[in-house]
Amino acid sequence: MTNFELERFRQILEAKAAEFENSTRQRDGICVEGSADELDRVLQARQREIAVQRLEAASSRLRDTRAALLRMEQGRYGFCLECDERISSKRLQALPWAPLCVQCQEANDQWNAVKSTRALPMAA
Numbered sequence: 001m002t003n004f005e006l007e008r009f010r011q012i013l014e015a016k017a018a019e020f021e022n023s024t025r026q027r028d029g030i031c032v033e034g035s036a037d038e039l040d041r042v043l044q045a046r047q048r049e050i051a052v053q054r055l056e057a058a059s060s061r062l063r064d065t066r067a068a069l070l071r072m073e074q075g076r077y078g079f080c081l082e083c084d085e086r087i088s089s090k091r092l093q094a095l096p097w098a099p100l101c102v103q104c105q106e107a108n109d110q111w112n113a114v115k116s117t118r119a120l121p122m123a124a
């Protein structure tokens with residue numbers, strides 16, 4: 001990766017970090033006043049759930065983005081954390097904060113899927 005490309009990714013990552021930071025500060029919809037109406041309460045609970053999920057997604061992206069900026073400082077940006085291979089620039093353009101190459105990400109996703117099936121409560 002050339003310095004020019006690195007610099008471009010740094011700018012993208014910094015802009016993204018600022019954007020995600022902003023979304024983690026938006027807590028609208030999480031503190032909703034209680035309503036006497038049952039349907040309102042159900043809707044509010046659902047809205048709160050969505051707002052919390054959005055917040056969690058933004059803070060996890062923020063973590064990934066900051067980690068990517070840190071790797072950039074260490075000269076490790078663009079290399080997979082698992083296998084040390086270069087992450088394709090196509091993937092970095094789509095997900096500039098990606099810590100893993102496509103193959104490792106897929107292996108990871110599969111492993112997580114297996115883990116979540118195994119985590120289902122089992123009969124004692």
Ligand SMILES: [Zn+2]
Pocket residue numbers: 080081082083084085100101102103104105
């Ligand atoms: Zn990899």
